Amino acid sequence: MPSRSARVRAVAAGLALVATLAGCPDRSARPVADPAGPSVGPGAGTAAASFAPGAAGVGDPYFPSYGNGGYDVANYRLAVRYDPDSKRLSGTATITATATAALSRFNLDLVGLTVESATVDGAPATTARDGAELTVTPAAGLARGARFTARIRYSGIPRPVHSPQLGDNGFLSTADGAIALGEPESASTWFPVNDHPQDKATYDIEVTVPADLVALSNGVPGGTVAAGAGWTTWRWSERSPMASYLCTLVIGRYRIERSEHGGKPMVLAVPSNLPSNGPAARSLAATGTIVDYLTSQFGPYPFDSYGGIVVRDKRIRYALETQSRPVYGEVFFDRGVNEGVIAHELAHQWFGDSVSLSRWSDMWLNEGFATYAEWLWAEHTGERRVQESFDTQYARTLWSKPALDPGRADLFGMGVYQRGALVVHALRMTVGDEKFFAILRAWTTERRDGNGTTADFQALAERISGRQLDRFFADWLTGTAAPPIPG
Ligand code: ARG
Numbered sequence: 001m002p003s004r005s006a007r008v009r010a011v012a013a014g015l016a017l018v019a020t021l022a023g024c025p026d027r028s029a030r031p032v033a034d035p036a037g038p039s040v041g042p043g044a045g046t047a048a049a050s051f052a053p054g055a056a057g058v059g060d061p062y063f064p065s066y067g068n069g070g071y072d073v074a075n076y077r078l079a080v081r082y083d084p085d086s087k088r089l090s091g092t093a094t095i096t097a098t099a100t101a102a103l104s105r106f107n108l109d110l111v112g113l114t115v116e117s118a119t120v121d122g123a124p125a126t127t128a129r130d131g132a133e134l135t136v137t138p139a140a141g142l143a144r145g146a147r148f149t150a151r152i153r154y155s156g157i158p159r160p161v162h163s164p165q166l167g168d169n170g171f172l173s174t175a176d177g178a179i180a181l182g183e184p185e186s187a188s189t190w191f192p193v194n195d196h197p198q199d200k201a202t203y204d205i206e207v208t209v210p211a212d213l214v215a216l217s218n219g220v221p222g223g224t225v226a227a228g229a230g231w232t233t234w235r236w237s238e239r240s241p242m243a244s245y246l247c248t249l250v251i252g253r254y255r256i257e258r259s260e261h262g263g264k265p266m267v268l269a270v271p272s273n274l275p276s277n278g279p280a281a282r283s284l285a286a287t288g289t290i291v292d293y294l295t296s297q298f299g300p301y302p303f304d305s306y307g308g309i310v311v312r313d314k315r316i317r318y319a320l321e322t323q324s325r326p327v328y329g330e331v332f333f334d335r336g337v338n339e340g341v342i343a344h345e346l347a348h349q350w351f352g353d354s355v356s357l358s359r360w361s362d363m364w365l366n367e368g369f370a371t372y373a374e375w376l377w378a379e380h381t382g383e384r385r386v387q388e389s390f391d392t393q394y395a396r397t398l399w400s401k402p403a404l405d406p407g408r409a410d411l412f413g414m415g416v417y418q419r420g421a422l423v424v425h426a427l428r429m430t431v432g433d434e435k436f437f438a439i440l441r442a443w444t445t446e447r448r449d450g451n452g453t454t455a456d457f458q459a460l461a462e463r464i465s466g467r468q469l470d471r472f473f474a475d476w477l478t479g480t481a482a483p484p485i486p487g
């Protein structure tokens, strides 16, 4: 095991980078939609006169324009082709969804790129663009409850979204290919999407790249097929509902190691120009062992496949819990083997991926538990007791920074990560080990493939512990003074 401070420094470096960039608002500040568009759909004058446009955002308090209203996506079928020489991507997104309102039109999120054509249920649809909003108007209104299929053909040179607070997220072209990665957004930079964790969907992804490169994504590998001279198509499918920011695409020169773990496919990948016995490869090789340990703490692993990808690009100074296959910036392994970051991203498979946020202000539900998993893993390996991690962190916490609702600028701050982990351990100290682990398992079981809020978590903790925890959560999540240590 490496020193734990290596991980802390690497993360701090990443956060510092994010924190020191200051400037104007990013894409998330783009205007939210106009309710003033046509309120009547193509069926005006008939019984369909109540068809109305879907909202251009789900109304997340931090990112009001993210996602869209009026429908619920079940599946994205993406077929994209990327040419690293021209940096051009062309794609077809086939989106199967259900209308949750009678829709005259609906929006998708798409940053840059050119829409070439669109159909809804096979009939041509008209499209319009306004910033990161793509509006699709079908030939006929969509009845509430109707299942529909939108097919969008698009192309162009994808660009990341720059955010002074959150860094460069989304599609980056790299020395040997490309990496699509980012939180709280990234998907909209390479395909049209309902870009908010409230709308989770399954994915079938086909990526065509030059035959000397690999194309990695989420989920179960579906093999490769030749796609004309010098090109190969790679197939991946994520069968468990996935939040859009957890979808990744990594194209380049990688050494792929395929295996099985507990009867499910495992795919590990390291850049070809990193040594196979170096710290990155050795850290990644611990994936199976760490997953098994976390399973013993949190309950059954929620997905059909396992894996991990190390990426080598100086712009990626973070790791991300991309579903079933986290991506790790090489920076985490600069000072040697780092299993802490592997434990962190794998813990997110339960906390964040399988059970997802409903709004970004609840981020501690992701990061508090993932940081706590680092403490658990350090104790398991004999490096440091959880109680010691808690005591050290308690002493250095700035209580002015809340864990819950930290503000957009502090979405990845200490309040969310470190104080978030304190909340988790303080709950354990309050309710005892048996009830604590029962709460975690109930959370991951009852909300598997779904979403949850802080209020939902508190209600569950109260139900299982038989205690009223208003005061506990208020003190630990948002109180401005150090709460008394339970005991
Ligand atoms: N959720 C990631 C993690 O904790 C952090 C992502 C940071 N994102 C960023 N754009 N810097 O592992």
Ligand code: ZN
Pocket: 344, 348, 366, 367, 370
């Ligand atoms: Zn995390």
